[in-house]
Amino acid sequence: MPDDGAPIPGSPAPEPDPRVVLAAERTLLAWMRTGLALMGFGFVVARFGWFLREMAAVGHHEPDPGTTASLWIGTGLVALGVWVLVGSTVRYRSYLRSLERDTHAIPGPGLGTAVSLVLATLGVGMVAYLLVMGLRG
Known part of the structure; x- marks a missing residue:
């Protein structure tokens, strides 16, 4: 009987190639x-708005109301970073x-x-925000 590489029913699955793992x-x-990069960048963006508000307080004037947007954008980037970490771990374990089951189901392009x-949408939002704030000043 020729060996066509098909597993024999009832036999244990062969060990996966270590290079693949x-x-x-x-x-x-x-x-x-x-x-981690998304989380770090999000933290910097969120804290930048805080920095601008502190600088306005030192100068004894009202902070620009647009500085709160950096908190939301930064928090969104941190949340996206967490989602990437969890999603990539689930994808890896799957x-x-x-x-192990010898099905070799290749992960799809969904996460990437x-x-x-999401990053493109966030970027478009940031461009719109910067244009609006630039036109106001």
């Missing part, structure tokens, strides 16, 4: 870097389970596409 782990680490669309 390590590549999946590198992908997880790349997503982790992305999530892929490892598929390797969603993060890209």
